[in-house]
Amino acid sequence: MLAEIGTLTVGLALATALYAAVAAFLSLRRRDLRWAESARNSVLATAGLLGLALLLLLVAFLTDHFEVRYVANHSNRTLPLYLKISALWAGQEGSLLLWSFLQALFAALTLAPFSTLSRFAKEREKDRGERVRVIFLTLITAFFTGVTLFLSNPFVRLELVPADGLGLNPLLRHPGMIFHPPTLYLGYVGLAVPFAYAMAALITGEVEGWTRAVRRWTLAAWLFLGLGLLLGARWAYDVLGWGGYWAWDPVENAGLMPWLTATALLHGATMQEERRGFRIWNFLLVSFSFVLVLFGTFTTRSGMIQSVHAFARSNLGPYFLTAIGLTLVGSLALVFHRRRLLEEKRPSEDLLSREGLFTLTLILFVVLTGSVLVGSVLPTLTEALTGRRFEATPDWFDRVTGPQFAVLTLLLALCPVAGRRKLEARRVVPALMGGAIGVGLAALSGFTRPLALLGFALTGMALGTALVEIVRDVLARSRREGESLLTALVVLVDRNRRKYGGYVVHLGVVLILVGVIGTRMYPLEQNISLVAGDLTQVGRYTIVFEELRQDPPASDRLSTRAIVSVYRDGAYWVTLQPRLDQYANSDQTVTTPALRAGLREDLYLVLTGWSVDGAAATFKVFVNPLASFLWLGGLIFLAGGALAFWPSSAGLRLTVPQARRRALWNTLGLLAGVAVLVAAGVAMWGPGHGATAQPSGRPLPGQPAPDFTLTLLDGSTFSLSGARGQVVVLNFWASWCPPCAAESADLQAVWSEYQEKGVMFVGVAYKDEEAAVRDFLTQHGQTYPVGLDPTGRIAGLYGITGVPETFIVDADGRVARFYIGPVTAEQLRVVLDGLLR
Amino acid sequence: MAGKGKFVFAGLLILAAVVYLIISNTGSTAHYFLTIEELRAMGDRAIGRNLTVSGAVLGDSIVYDPTIPQVTFTIVQIPADPKEVERAGGLAAVLKAAVNDPDAPSLEVVYNNAKPDLLRHESQAIIRGRLGEDGRFYADEVLLKCPTRYEEAVPDQTEGL
Incomplete structure (x- = not known):
């Protein structure tokens, strides 16, 4: 029914x-x-x-x-x-x-x-x-x-x-994947509205005012499209476990292309509303944007373009192709038909004037979109042209679009300071200073590859221009109106939401570019295989694999977690728990990476498997430099867009109650916006992502073993510093721990062998009772000194996360090795022999 | 208009530069995109070149050694032409036919990396890498089709909990 x-x-x-x-x-x-x-x-x-x-x-x-x-x-x-x-x-x-x-x-x-x-x-x-x-x-x-x-x-x-x-499918259970399609659709569908306005303008002949009338729609659609792209990238980063966020897949490109032309449209519309022309440009840009929207849905749904994101069904293809063809031909025909109406007799400005640079920017946006399009259909294109099929790899895209993005960044730095007629040299100074600072900071931080330095120079220039422009405006107003700097800033932002929204968007985009440079040019990826208790070094990070734990089975899923503690520059930083889930009814696995974001770089850990006996686990480690800038830039981008969108009451004559209602909406909107941004920030950089923190870490090999005094069972006191000059085997154990019973024989055997060689064995009973401890010792025949640590204070000094754990301290008081889990006699002998030599 | 001229010139210059970028990179970094049949047809000429091959994954052939890590699996021929796929009844039908056809041209793939989550029987794989002298394909990247896209046509792929 x-x-x-x-x-x-x-x-x-x-x-x-x-x-x-x-x-x-x-x-x-x-x-x-x-x-x-x-x-x-x-x-x-x-x-x-x-x-x-x-x-x-x-x-x-x-x-x-x-x-x-x-x-x-x-x-x-x-x-x-x-x-x-x-x-x-x-x-x-x-x-x-x-x-x-x-x-x-x-x-x-x-x-x-x-x-x-x-x-x-x-x-x-x-x-x-x-x-x-x-x-x-x-x-x-x-x-x-x-x-x-x-x-x-x-x-x-x-x-x-x-x-x-x-x-x-379990891969889809993530907020990014839940919100990514609807936000994208809001963007795609939203672009139909400016298109309809534009076509109506051409048909009725009212070709001037359409961009202003449809401005909020264009901005909103563009913002949602951008948000959709960001959500998709974040989902890929959080869930897919390949350490990246953008693969230049045709379906990804299908969302990027209309976003690029819509960006160009927004800029062109601004110029048109300032009566500076660009009429034909805007009609073409809006038509391209909508045609690309249709192309985008065609790519995703028709299955005619090879993509891992595309739907497998292909009966929709011909219908979408027809729609695309009709729309493209129809809109171009309309523009051509009305060309007399659209032509503007304007004196042409210098190439380096504001208009000139704008025109170059628009040209570049269109060419950039075109090259992404060519890459997306390269197999079909090359087959038709040469008979041989070529595929555009991410490398291809990086090389083709990279230089274009670089030039666009340069234009971003120059456009705001270009004069009406020409670009004065002295206005470029802030950009150059910004560029120099950018290069300097990058070089100091260790990013010294020439291409990276060029990228940081350009982003620095763009930042320099934007910041100096804002500062100049604020200073000028403050001086003129006698306001404080802060008041001047607030008033300027409030009265020119579009302009300052634009600055903030530019700032966000530049930060995203910084993130792209870092992650793309300095990728660090390593496969490591570790036995429990083993450690390895990746960059500045020491990675200690503690243990593998299986969660209690849930329905038909088996979830295995690896507990990995990470030390940065020798100091304990975080404990990561990457997961691997196996589903009983299919051979599909779902790996959930564990991630800890830092300002300089992200540490990203994937559990890829374990040996048959479970003794060793393999991981993939990614160090992603400047990844946080991507998401930070994304949030700032959204904030700027929202600011530009927010309607202002400047210039309206309002009654007092109307003004008050407006102020209320404005405040509510501001609070809501800030709340959303903060929530997004917390989701990305806050707790979660498989990261937890222990109170302290273990002393790493080579680091001094924390000193302590322990009251032994026989009444005497043991002090670690007092044992300087001796090799000490420190064993944390408990009577209620079965693996401790298993290793006790080994410990006792090695103790007997090495006692006369001057090696000290000390057992620390962790959170245990004296009676139980004595029973255990009698039962297993331990003769080496043992003391109680009922509160776990000493254990806390050593950062243990369970028992048994053993630390071998050399004669200089430094940790030589530690073992997480039971230790064997053989392992002990090897290390002790080495230390005693 | 002399004024407009310099913009047209600048525009053409930009276009020419980008076209150059496209063509030169298509020659160097783009991958030959082949089906397994086409790969075999190339014979020895295929060895050592950057190639992209697509095929259907045979689930039984997946062997994963996490300690290296390395996963090896076999893919079988599926047609590249979308029209051919359509005629055969859609991608799902094509994948099913491919994995059940004992005579279908196949290719053994070696991928020195973690096993991709989506690697399973009948999934469509796009593999980028090089053909080795031993006839096995050494992959740098393995891309697998997003399972929701199969839907009821290949229901196993969409199974969750």
Whole structure:
């Protein structure tokens, strides 16, 4: 029943969408506003119907309606609630339905509110723009709804209803993966709105004001697209365990390309609104952006482009290709048709003027997007051109796009300071200083490769320009208005949200670039194999593998954790617990890396396996320099975008209650924004990611053994410093510990052999009682001195995490070796022999 | 317009520089993208070159030694042309047919790295690396298809808990 209603709802929505387009068209043709009313109502109905369909699908998930094939494929009875919700967009059909709904919703949101619609027929007649927009947006909605209904229906019924569903792949259970598709879709679908505005502008001939009218939509769509990309990258970093975050996969590129052209569009629109031209540019950029959105969904869904992210089904390909072709040809034809209207007779400025540099920036954005596109389709392209198929590897992309990003960074540094006519040399000084500081800092921090230094020089320049510009503005205002520096800053930011939002976005982007330079140019990756208690050195880090622990089995999953303590420059830093989960019913494993982020670099640890007997474990260690800058830059980027988006009341005449309400919204918005950013920060750099901290670490080999005094069972006192000159074997144990019983014979044997050679053996009974200890000693025949450490204070000095552990201290009082877990006689003899030589 | 001219020139210059970057890198860093059949057809010429091969993974052949670490597995031929895949009934059908075909051209892959989580029977693998003298393919990177993308066509791939 539910499935049929769902299909019916989608079918109805398709009908209303098509009707709306026809009605809007008729209203224009016949100049009859009743058709316009009808069209508006249909747009709302479409949004409502698709929303209902989505709701029905959600209900199907929440109530385990496994007769619906889509639900059976992505959910099961035991799936947690929040994952059942996110399963809605986990697959092809559901995500297309979500897309269609968003498309219809946005179409409805662009309608002028009924309350402010002019009652005067003549004025409304004139607003042909809205009706043309409606035609475009409803046709786009109809396309996606049609594809959903006929080719990819989520409400398809299964003949045999399964008892339980297949469930959601474990890799998808991460907030990044949950929010990544919807935010991307908000961005993709959002870009349809500026496109519709642009096409309406061309058709009605009102070619000047469209960018201003649609500015918030463009900005919002661009922000969400950027957020979606960042979330995808963070998910890959957190979960996938290859230490990276961007693989230049065609589907990843599909999200990047419209983002690049939308960035160019935002900049071009700014220029157009300042009456500085770029009209044709903006029409072309918005058309490219929307065509790339269609191309993006084509890449992901058609299976026609080799990508590990692409859906396997391919029956959607030809339809999307047709849509792409029509849109591209149609929009270009429209621009060409209106070219007279768009041409501007303007004196052309110098190449190095603000306009000139802007033009170069836009050209570069388009060429950059083009090269990413070429790379994404390189196999098809090269096969068509040369008969041989080539694949663009990440290396290819880095080499082709790297120089372009470098030049864009340079333009980022120069554009803000370029004058109307030309670029004055003295305005470039802050950039040059910034560049020099950047190079200096980088070199001091150890990044000395020429290419890296060039990158840091450019990012330094961009930062230098931005910071100096802000400082100049603040100083000028403060002097002029007599305000304090802080007040001047706040007022400037408040009054020029777009400009300062832009500065903050630039700052965020530059930080991301710094992170990219660090992680891409200084990758450190190592495979290590360790026995429990063993340690190894990776860079400045000493990695000690303590033990392998298996969690109690859960349903059909076996989870194994490695406890690894990490020392940085010899001092204890953190304990990491990377995991490897094995699923009984498939040979799939899920490795969950453990990660500790630092300012300078991230330490990233993956448990890759263990030897058959469980004695040794293998790990992959990544040291990712400057990785934190990526995410920090991302947060700043989002903050800047939000600032630019936030509507300001400057220039509006408001009554007191209106002003007060605005101030309230502003404060709430600010608090909400700060809360979101702080939450994101905590999620990324806070606790979790498999990192925990012990109160202290162990003294590493070569470091002095912490001194202590121990009251022995016979009443005498043992002091470690007093034993200087002797080799000391310090054994932490307890009577309640079975492995301690196992090793006791070995310890006793070696003690008897080496006692006369001057080796001291001391047993420290950890959190134990005297009676039990004496019993144990009598039972196992230990004759070496033993003392009690009932509070674990001495054990704490040595940072032990369990018993038994043994430390061998040489004659100079330094730790020679330690053993985590039981030690064998052979191991002891080898070390002692070496020390006694 | 003389003024516009310098922009056109600058634009063409940028375009030319990037086109050069694309072409020169396609020649050097891009990988030949081959099916196993095409790889075999190249014979000895394939040895030592940077190549990318795609195929379907045979689950039984996966051997993993975590102490090195090294994983070896065999992949079998799947067609590269999307139209051919479509004609054969979609990627899922193609993968299933490939792993059940005893005569399908196969390739042994050696990957000196941790076993990728998604490496399992019937998954589509894209392998970048070089063909060794011994006929085995030494992989630098192994990319495996994201399992949700298979959906009900290959239900095993989507199984979670």
